[in-house]
Amino acid sequence: MYELHDLINDPLQITNLAYDPAYSEVRKDLEEQLHQLEIEKLWINMPKDV
DSSP: OOOOOOTTTOTTOOSOOTTOGGGHHHHHHHHHHHHHHHHHHHHHHSOTTO
């Protein structure tokens, strides 16, 4: 489950925008960034003999 909040208009983080269709492009971009970070972390932590 993801969370995405508009901290300017919703500073108390009441409304989760992660599944709002209007924010689908933002979510897609963030998912791609997260995936890339996960890949980089795997490479950093991969044993040398693999």
